[in-house]
Every structure is written in structure tokens, then in C-alpha cells.
Amino acid sequence: MPTIRDVAHRAGVHPSTVSRVFSGKPYISQATRERVLEAAEALGFQPNAIARSLTLQRTNMLAIVVPHVFDGYFDDTFFPQVMRGLLQVAYKYGYRVLVGGSGGHMDEVTQVYDIVGSRQADGVIVLSHRLDVDLIGALLEFNIPFVVMGRPDTPSAEVAWVDAQDRRYTAEVIRYLIGLGHRRIAFVGGDPDVAVTVERLLGYQAALEEAGIEPLPEWVDYGFFVEDGGYQAVQRMIRLGSRAPTAYYAANDLMALGILRALRERHIPVPEAVSVVGTNGSLAAAHAHPALTTLFVPYAEMTARAASILIRSIQTGEKPREQSQVECQLIIRASTGPAPT
Amino acid sequence: MPTIRDVAHRAGVHPSTVSRVFSGKPYISQATRERVLEAAEALGFQPNAIARSLTLQRTNMLAIVVPHVFDGYFDDTFFPQVMRGLLQVAYKYGYRVLVGGSGGHMDEVTQVYDIVGSRQADGVIVLSHRLDVDLIGALLEFNIPFVVMGRPDTPSAEVAWVDAQDRRYTAEVIRYLIGLGHRRIAFVGGDPDVAVTVERLLGYQAALEEAGIEPLPEWVDYGFFVEDGGYQAVQRMIRLGSRAPTAYYAANDLMALGILRALRERHIPVPEAVSVVGTNGSLAAAHAHPALTTLFVPYAEMTARAASILIRSIQTGEKPREQSQVECQLIIRASTGPAPT
DNA sequence: CTTGACAATGCAACCGGTTGCGGTTAGAAT
DNA sequence: ATTCTAACCGCAACCGGTTGCATTGTCAAG
Numbered sequence: 001m002p003t004i005r006d007v008a009h010r011a012g013v014h015p016s017t018v019s020r021v022f023s024g025k026p027y028i029s030q031a032t033r034e035r036v037l038e039a040a041e042a043l044g045f046q047p048n049a050i051a052r053s054l055t056l057q058r059t060n061m062l063a064i065v066v067p068h069v070f071d072g073y074f075d076d077t078f079f080p081q082v083m084r085g086l087l088q089v090a091y092k093y094g095y096r097v098l099v100g101g102s103g104g105h106m107d108e109v110t111q112v113y114d115i116v117g118s119r120q121a122d123g124v125i126v127l128s129h130r131l132d133v134d135l136i137g138a139l140l141e142f143n144i145p146f147v148v149m150g151r152p153d154t155p156s157a158e159v160a161w162v163d164a165q166d167r168r169y170t171a172e173v174i175r176y177l178i179g180l181g182h183r184r185i186a187f188v189g190g191d192p193d194v195a196v197t198v199e200r201l202l203g204y205q206a207a208l209e210e211a212g213i214e215p216l217p218e219w220v221d222y223g224f225f226v227e228d229g230g231y232q233a234v235q236r237m238i239r240l241g242s243r244a245p246t247a248y249y250a251a252n253d254l255m256a257l258g259i260l261r262a263l264r265e266r267h268i269p270v271p272e273a274v275s276v277v278g279t280n281g282s283l284a285a286a287h288a289h290p291a292l293t294t295l296f297v298p299y300a301e302m303t304a305r306a307a308s309i310l311i312r313s314i315q316t317g318e319k320p321r322e323q324s325q326v327e328c329q330l331i332i333r334a335s336t337g338p339a340p341t
Numbered sequence: 342m343p344t345i346r347d348v349a350h351r352a353g354v355h356p357s358t359v360s361r362v363f364s365g366k367p368y369i370s371q372a373t374r375e376r377v378l379e380a381a382e383a384l385g386f387q388p389n390a391i392a393r394s395l396t397l398q399r400t401n402m403l404a405i406v407v408p409h410v411f412d413g414y415f416d417d418t419f420f421p422q423v424m425r426g427l428l429q430v431a432y433k434y435g436y437r438v439l440v441g442g443s444g445g446h447m448d449e450v451t452q453v454y455d456i457v458g459s460r461q462a463d464g465v466i467v468l469s470h471r472l473d474v475d476l477i478g479a480l481l482e483f484n485i486p487f488v489v490m491g492r493p494d495t496p497s498a499e500v501a502w503v504d505a506q507d508r509r510y511t512a513e514v515i516r517y518l519i520g521l522g523h524r525r526i527a528f529v530g531g532d533p534d535v536a537v538t539v540e541r542l543l544g545y546q547a548a549l550e551e552a553g554i555e556p557l558p559e560w561v562d563y564g565f566f567v568e569d570g571g572y573q574a575v576q577r578m579i580r581l582g583s584r585a586p587t588a589y590y591a592a593n594d595l596m597a598l599g600i601l602r603a604l605r606e607r608h609i610p611v612p613e614a615v616s617v618v619g620t621n622g623s624l625a626a627a628h629a630h631p632a633l634t635t636l637f638v639p640y641a642e643m644t645a646r647a648a649s650i651l652i653r654s655i656q657t658g659e660k661p662r663e664q665s666q667v668e669c670q671l672i673i674r675a676s677t678g679p680a681p682t
Numbered sequence: 683c684t685t686g687a688c689a690a691t692g693c694a695a696c697c698g699g700t701t702g703c704g705g706t707t708a709g710a711a712t
Numbered sequence: 713a714t715t716c717t718a719a720c721c722g723c724a725a726c727c728g729g730t731t732g733c734a735t736t737g738t739c740a741a742g
Contacts (some may be wrong), residue, residue: 013721027720046458080421
């Protein structure tokens with residue numbers, strides 16, 4: 001690979017001149033500019049991004065860490081939508097996306113820590129903030145812009161976030177089910193150690209309390225966001241007999257599909273006997289049978305916004321502080337109906 | 342951020358000693374090693390990955406470029422499965438994934454060219470090789486390992502690939518439909534400029550010819566891999582009246598779902614009147630109504646394999662040459678049945 | 683007691699761009 | 713004709729690790 005010095009030599013100028021040409025600096029005569037570009041063209045020169053990053057202290061990368069160990073993570077619409085929003089904005093502003101994998105709980109922090117500490121990215125999107133580890137605290141130590149997806153459990157004016165108002169909208173879903181006459185409503189959450197799960201659970205509990213319903217502990221279960229988690233939750237709850245739920249709320253569509261599958265296998269008609277609501281508004285939900293009522297969460301928009309905040313912060317040098325929220329939407333389809341009498 | 346020199350100063354050693362400690366070089370006494378690590382700990386030192394990359398000429402990154410402009414791209418199971426396989430292997434070997442977006446056709450090449458030319462990654466996975474641009478030729482110019490997903494149209498011993506045998510398995514699907522008595526079979530391809538589409542079309546044509554069926558040109562349409570593409574294809578083909586297809590093969594599940602939607606709207610019973618087959622084996626296909634028969638393509642396994650090949654090549658320094666193929670599987674469900682009489 | 687071998691560490695150049703500073707030159711102003 | 717200004721471009725240090733080579737120290741063999 002030719003370097004800036006090779007080009008300089010061929011064009012008969014100093015390396016710094018070549019650098020100035022390629023980084024669009026002023027005070028370069030038209031003649032030398034052309035000579036340099038010609039030499040670069042002839043040699044097939046492209047500036048080395050790594051070297052440039054080293055001096056500029058800028059990588060033009062946005063980082064995101066994904067728990068790749070859960071296969072189901074890639075089956076729900078969450079991950080691709082996140083990537084969509086992120087990529088679109090990153091691309092628009094000339095950034096690329098650095099995706100890191102992560103194994104266990106702690107490892108997610110390790111990975112983020114590693115990427116940030118080794119200066120491989122200019123900003124970070126924090127996907128899931130776990131309750132068991134203080135990732136946000138760690139990130140504040142570094143002087144790197146980051147945006148959290150969802151409102152952190154210990155809100156601070158120092159951190160930027162984009163929130164989907166999980167608690168509020170989950171409550172809205174539960175109220176909708178109550179409005180249909182349901183009183184025995186199940187909550188099938190994702191990973192119990194993740195903030196979003198806790199928020200949704202709080203929304204669930206609030207809505208029930210509001211209606212004067214005392215929820216059974218057995219109505220709450222965790223499916224870790226995978227299809228089989230929803231399936232298993234039904235298997236367990238069905239044993240409650242007459243106290244079994246007549247409606248299920250699942251924290252993503254994947255688990256809701258698992259719930260539908262379990263009900264179908266047991267020949268329990270949906271929505272006549274049992275109603276089911278999913279979350280995320282996936283395409284699979286729209287095409288499921290029966291078509292799944294689902295709480296659409298605009299994850300693509302959320303990450304797009306997060307990426308915008310990050311990039312602005314990187315470019316201005318100011319710590320990101322924007323705290324915004326997006327609106328979700330309950331898409332009512334065929335999987336929900338009046339409670340059986 | 343503290344540098345290696347800060348640590349050296351604090352530990353009372355030379356920077357090179359610190360470097361040796363952190364890169365696990367031999368010939369460092371236990372005493373100084375401890376002093377260095379202690380100093381590093383106290384300062385919160387982490388080696389700068391960019392600087393390291395500059396000298397080592399290694400970034401520990403695998404690159405992939407994604408056409409982010411098509412929203413539908415993120416709705417099918419293809420993209421997340423590709424990411425899953427890639428991330429798992431990358432993570433296992435300590436690599437990270439660099440994802441670049443891309444706009445139009447040419448832009449994909451530009452982006453890959455840019456990443457490779459600026460040495461931002463050690464290897465590249467070439468997702469879709471278009472027919473209109475010679476990306477492979479360009480990559481061969483650079484001395485960087487790359488693996489192509491799918492067999493290139495001009496096979497060469499110089500390039501490594503992981504192939505899903507698109508032609509063969511598409512033909513198998515068509516033969517299955519013919520076996521069910523269908524003779525008017527539609528082909529709804531993805532992007533006509535992409536190699537996989539051409540391969541599938543060839544498989545389709547071969548299977549029909551084999552059975553002595555002369556396909557109508559109107560039976561072939563392109564849906565560009567998006568849901569509405571499948572929907573529109575039905576709208577057009579239905580106008581053929583008595584010559585309209587009794588079976589549809591779609592090059593991904595998303596388009597197949599669009600086909601199902603179009604048929605449902607027109608109250609055409611599936612599979613009694615028309616059969617539908619999708620591709621990719623998505624979860625949405627399993628939960629669709631009727632459950633979609635689909636050609637499962639192991640994209641996660643393919644990218645996992647591609648990543649392995651890449652990493653081995655990076656580590657040995659040998660140009661990757663492995664050319665392997667994976668097996669697909671036709672998953673028969675409820676959307677296909679005997680042709681109407 | 684010398685010599686040799688090898689462990690341990692320092693020195694300095696290098697990876698490939700970037701940039702503050704200073705020198706040169708040409709044209710404009712006086 | 714002289715001075716001033718600003719465009720143009722070279723010089724060299726720097727970003728933060730890495731590594732071949734040189735040097736010092738230590739211990740065992742001769």
C-alpha cells in the first residue's frame with residue numbers, strides 16, 4: 001500500500017502537502033493540488049484511516065455491544081430495527097458502526113469498557129442497561145459520549161437517553177386488556193435483570209392496582225425474550241386451572257408467538273378464550289395467526305435519534321445531555337378480544 | 342487517558358518495557374512486571390487499540406457492508422442471521438465487526454473499497470455480489486482476505502466462498518411443486534442485479550424444462566426482497582386469468598408473506614387454490630397463516646464459516662481459498678398442497 | 683577468576699498521517 | 713523602490729504503541 005510519502009515523492013512535494021490536499025486544507029495552489037492528486041491516482045493511494053485516527057483522536061465509529069449468545073436475540077425484530085436506525089444515521093454522517101459481541105452479563109460491561117478504553121469508537125450506544133452492573137457509572141469515568149436506550153434507573157442530568165416510556169405504555173396495554181373485561185392477566189417479561197423488564201413490570205402492576213386487581217405472583221414469569229420462554233410460561237400458568245390468566249402480555253413478539261404456539265397446541269382458542277399481546281410491532285406479529293395485537297416500539301427511530309445525539313456530541317465536543325422520549329403505539333389485531341364470561 | 346509512557350514513568354521503567362508487559366512478551370522479570378501492572382492499575386491504563394493497530398498492521402476487525410437503504414432488508418431474517426453467525430465467531434476469536442452502510446448499487450463497492458483501502462479491517466465478508474460491478478476483482482487488487490457469500494459468477498481458485506447452492510435447491514423446490522401437480526409456477530425473485538437471484542432463476546428454469554414445462558415470461562417477477570414486492574407480484578400475475586400461477590416461489594420469506602397477504606385479500610384459499618413457498622426459514626414463516634413452506638438457508642452457519650475462514654487466513658497470512666457449500670432444507674408446512682384440478 | 687550464555691531492560695527508529703511554525707515568493711500598497 | 717501582506721509549502725515534532733539492536737547484569741561452566 002502506498003503511503004503519503006510515496007505520493008509526496010512522486011509529486012515532488014513534501015508529505016505534509018499531500019496530507020493537506022487529502023484533508024482539504026486551504027492554501028494549496030491549484031497546480032500542486034493537481035500534481036498530488038495525479039500522483040495519488042497513479043499509485044492508487046488511499047489515506048490510512050488508522051494513522052489518521054491516531055493523530056486526530058477520532059475514529060468515525062459508533063460502537064454498540066450485542067449479547068450474541070442468545071440466539072433468540074436475532075429472531076426478534078428488536079436487533080435488526082436497532083441496527084437499521086443506527087446504520088442509517090451513521091451512514092448519513094460518514095460514520096461506521098462497530099459491533100461487539102458479549103457473552104454473560106458482566107461481559108457486556110467488559111466489552112464496552114474495552115472498546116471505550118482502547119479508543120476504538122467515538123461514541124457508544126448502550127443497549128440494555130442491566131441492574132446488576134453499573135455500566136453507566138463506568139462510562140462516565142471515560143470522557144466519551146454515550147446515549148442510553150431507555151431511561152436509566154438512577155436518572156441524572158449527566159447522561160443522555162432515548163426512552164420508550166416502557167412503564168407508561170405497558171400500563172396502557174394492561175388497561176386495554178382490563179377494558180376488555182380481563183382480570184386475570186399474565187406478564188411474561190424478558191430478562192429480569194434488565195431495566196426494561198422492571199419498567200414494564202411496574203407498569204403492569206400499576207395498571208392492575210389502579211383497577212383494584214390483586215395479581216397472583218404466578219401470573220408473572222420471565223421468558224428471556226426467546227420464543228420458547230413464552231411457550232414455557234403458558235405451560236406453567238395453565239396449571240393454575242380456574243385461576244389461569246385469560247390474557248397474556250409478552251415483552252416482545254417472539255415470546256408472544258411462543259404463547260400463541262402453546263395455546264394452539266392445547267386447542268385454546270385465541271382470542272375467544274385467551275387474549276395475547278406482544279411487543280415491538282414486528283412483521284411476524286402482523287402475519288401470525290391470529291394476527292397479533294402488539295405494542296409497537298419504534299426502535300429504529302430510537303437508535304436513529306441516539307446516533308444523531310452521539311454524532312452531534314462528537315462534533316461539538318459537548319457532553320450529550322439530550323433526554324428524549326418516543327411514543328409507542330398499540331396495534332390492535334385479532335389476538336385480543338373480550339374476556340370469556 | 343494515560344499512555345504507555347505515563348505508566349513507564351510511574352513504574353520507573355522504559356515505555357518499551359510496559360509495552361512488553363502488555364503484549365505478553367517474554368524476558369520480563371516478575372518484579373518489574375508487577376510494578377508495571379500496579380502502575381497501570383493505579384492510572385487506569387488501557388492500551389490504545391488504534392496506536393497498536395498502526396504498528397501491527399492489524400485491526401482485529403471483520404468488515405461487512407449492508408445496503409441500509411432498503412428498510413425491508415431489516416425485516417427479513419437474512420440480515421440478523423448473518424450478523425449472528427458473524428458475531429459469534431468474531432467474538433470467539435477476539436474480533437469485532439465493522440458494519441458499513443451503503444446506498445445505491447455502486448455505493449456498496451465504494452464502501453467496501455473505502456474500508457479496505459483505508460485498512461480499517463483485517464478481512465471482509467462480501468454479502469451480495471452484484472452482477473453490474475466487479476467487487477471481487479477490486480478486492481483482489483488489495484491484498485486483503487475476503488470471503489464471498491455465494492458462488493461468484495466467474496469462479497476462480499483465487500477467491501474463497503461459502504455457497505448455499507441456490508440453483509440446486511431452488512430447482513428442488515420447483516420439483517417439489519411439480520410433484521404436487523403444479524404446472525403454472527411463479528418465480529418471485531429478489532433484486533435482479535444480484536447473483537443469488539440469477540442463480541435461483543436458473544434453478545427455476547432448469548426444473549421446469551426438465552419437466553417439459555414451458556414457463557410464461559409473465560410468471561417471473563422481481564420483488565426486491567421486500568414484502569410489498571411479493572404482494573405486487575400477485576397483483577400482476579392474477580391478471581393472467583386462467584394462465585395465472587397455481588404456485589408461487591419467493592426468494593425470501595418476506596416476499597412470500599406479501600404473497601400470502603395478497604391472496605388472502607382476494608379470498609384465494611392457500612393451499613387449496615394456490616401454493617406458496619418462501620425462502621430462508623424465518624420464524625415469521627413458521628407462525629404465518631397458513632404456516633409457510635420455506636426453503637431454509639443456513640445463513641448464520643454460512644457467515645460463521647466465512648468468518649472462520651477469514652480469521653484463519655488473517656492469522657496464517659495465507660490467502661483464503663476454501664470453497665465450501667452448505668446444505669439447505671425444504672421445510673414443508675401448510676402453505677403448499679396439491680394443485681387444483 | 684575469566685569467559686560465555688542468556689535473561690532483563692533501555693534506546694531509538696518506525697507505523698502513516700497531522701499541524702504549528704517559519705521561510706519564501708509574488709503581488710499590492712505606499 | 714521599498715515595505716507589507718498573504719498565499720504557499722517545507723520542516724520537524726507528535727499521536728501511542730512496537731521491536732530490532734545494544735547494553736547491562738547474573739550465574740554457571742571451565
